[in-house]
Amino acid sequence: MFIKFNEKIKTIFLDSDSSEEMLDERVNVILSPSLYWVKKITLPIKNVADAKKLLPSIFEDTLPKGNYNYFVYKEENVFFAFAYEDKVILDLLSEKGISDSNIENVYFAQSELSFINGTVKINKTQKICLKEGVLILLCEWIEDGEEVDLDSIELSKNSIVLAQFGHIVDNNSLYTIWLILIMLIGLVTTEYFITYHKLQELTTLSDNIFKKHNLQETTLQNETILKEYTLTHSKQTLLREYISIILSLKLKSGENLKQMILKNRVLKLEFSALCDETIKSIIYTMESNRVKFKTEKKVNTWHLEMIL
Amino acid sequence: MNRINPLYIALLLVVVFVFVSLKLDSVQFELADIKDEYKKKASLTYKVSGLQSAYRNKKEIEKSINLLLRFPAVKSIETKIKRDSILLSSKSIDKNVLNLLMGRLLNRTYNIHSLKIERLSETRVCFKMEIKC
Numbered sequence: 515m516f517i518k519f520n521e522k523i524k525t526i527f528l529d530s531d532s533s534e535e536m537l538d539e540r541v542n543v544i545l546s547p548s549l550y551w552v553k554k555i556t557l558p559i560k561n562v563a564d565a566k567k568l569l570p571s572i573f574e575d576t577l578p579k580g581n582y583n584y585f586v587y588k589e590e591n592v593f594f595a596f597a598y599e600d601k602v603i604l605d606l607l608s609e610k611g612i613s614d615s616n617i618e619n620v621y622f623a624q625s626e627l628s629f630i631n632g633t634v635k636i637n638k639t640q641k642i643c644l645k646e647g648v649l650i651l652l653c654e655w656i657e658d659g660e661e662v663d664l665d666s667i668e669l670s671k672n673s674i675v676l677a678q679f680g681h682i683v684d685n686n687s688l689y690t691i692w693l694i695l696i697m698l699i700g701l702v703t704t705e706y707f708i709t710y711h712k713l714q715e716l717t718t719l720s721d722n723i724f725k726k727h728n729l730q731e732t733t734l735q736n737e738t739i740l741k742e743y744t745l746t747h748s749k750q751t752l753l754r755e756y757i758s759i760i761l762s763l764k765l766k767s768g769e770n771l772k773q774m775i776l777k778n779r780v781l782k783l784e785f786s787a788l789c790d791e792t793i794k795s796i797i798y799t800m801e802s803n804r805v806k807f808k809t810e811k812k813v814n815t816w817h818l819e820m821i822l
Numbered sequence: 823m824n825r826i827n828p829l830y831i832a833l834l835l836v837v838v839f840v841f842v843s844l845k846l847d848s849v850q851f852e853l854a855d856i857k858d859e860y861k862k863k864a865s866l867t868y869k870v871s872g873l874q875s876a877y878r879n880k881k882e883i884e885k886s887i888n889l890l891l892r893f894p895a896v897k898s899i900e901t902k903i904k905r906d907s908i909l910l911s912s913k914s915i916d917k918n919v920l921n922l923l924m925g926r927l928l929n930r931t932y933n934i935h936s937l938k939i940e941r942l943s944e945t946r947v948c949f950k951m952e953i954k955c
Contacts, residue, residue: 677827677828678827678829683829685828688828688829688832689828691832691835692828692831692832692835695832695835695836695838695839696835698839699835699838699839699842702839702842702843702846703842705846706842706845706846706849709846709849709850709853710849712853713849713852713853713856716853716856716857716860717856719860720856720859720860720863723860723863723864723867724863724867727867727870727871728871729867729870729871729874733862733863733866736866736867736870737866739870739874740866740869740870740873743869743870743873743874743877743878744869744873746873746877746933747873747876747877747931750877750931750932750933750934753934754928757924757928770941771941772940772941773938773939773940773941774937774938774939775936775937775938775939776934776936776937776938777936777938
């Protein structure tokens with residue numbers, strides 16, 4: 515691991531016309547001037563950050579149609595502004611057999627090779643030269659200059675990061691999507707914790723409701739008790755209704771109710787000296803009130819049984 | 823170039839969002855279930871405890887019967903308290919007094935288990951009642 519840390523990383527010059535490079539090692543990539551647009555400008559601002567905001571408008575009229583990313587660095591009082599297409603560079607890298615994972619850093623030839631004097635041979639077929647401070651790629655027929663060893667160059671800090679899907683969605687939109695997603699996650703997580711808290715509270719309440727009201731432990735036991743109580747309640751209501759009906763009966767003088775007995779859910783009444791008319795009237799009252807009853811006539815008494 | 827691709831982070835956030843949403847959905851489903859269960863239990867509890875306090879609360883029943891029997895007119899009523907019932911009886915009571923007492927007894931939610939009213943004379947009756955509690 516220690517050895518790997520000190521390992522010298524190879525530097526390559528990337529151009530569509532450069533010879534094929536099948537590399538299976540980590541590399542620094544210097545982009546050929548054919549892969550980017552550069553402008554050497556003087557701006558009435560001091561910071562690179564402020565200059566970055568102006569880049570799209572600086573290149574507005576110069577660039578052909580495409581999805582461009584921008585970069586700027588300052589050298590003395592001059593700004594070097596760059597426009598490049600991530601997809602074009604990434605496609606070229608993959609064409610050359612260089613995988614993304616093997617790329618250490620990506621630089622512009624302008625920032626890394628601006629020290630050269632005259633024409634310089636960059637590889638077997640290509641040459642570059644500096645014209646009015648801007649690095650340009652030369653045609654093959656121009657006579658050879660001295661060759662530059664790319665691996666010996668001390669690379670600057672002006673590297674760029676290539677956006678793999680920059681042509682589909684730009685970084686600003688991505689950051690907006692991030693923000694929306696983070697807010698949604700925050701909202702949903704808050705809702706989750708609130709719901710979870712409610713669930714726990716309700717579970718505790720539900721578990722303790724029977725205990726709190728001194729009832730049996732299970733729902734089944736309590737349902738059985740409820741059935742028993744409901745039956746009792748309906749019988750008691752019926753008893754009161756029947757007594758109310760009995761009290762509404764009109765007896766003639768000499769006729770009387772001798773006895774009233776409630777036992778085993780049967781209400782028995784014993785009348786004495788009832789005439790037929792009164793008996794008919796009592797039976798009519800019972801029937802019209804839909805009372806389940808039985809009657810029995812003995813020598814001087816008349817019995818009425820009402821079932822609860 | 824070793825920087826994590828922003829799109830991968832967006833995808834990760836989408837996965838996290840889907841995961842949290844699913845968790846929320848399952849908790850909400852559970853909450854709806856427990857709400858239903860709680861509603862059923864609460865309804866059962868109020869019904870049972872309401873009927874229980876009316877028909878099985880021996881102390882309260884005893885107390886209210888004692889209050890009913892405080893009047894001098896019903897002094898002849900004997901009270902006998904058993905393990906699960908209260909017996910009220912009188913060998914001879916005025917029919918008007920009994921009428922008053924019955925009116926009060928029947929207007930309360932007592933579980934009248936047995937009852938016997940027998941005519942003794944034009945004005946007197948024999949009375950016996952068992953109230954379950």
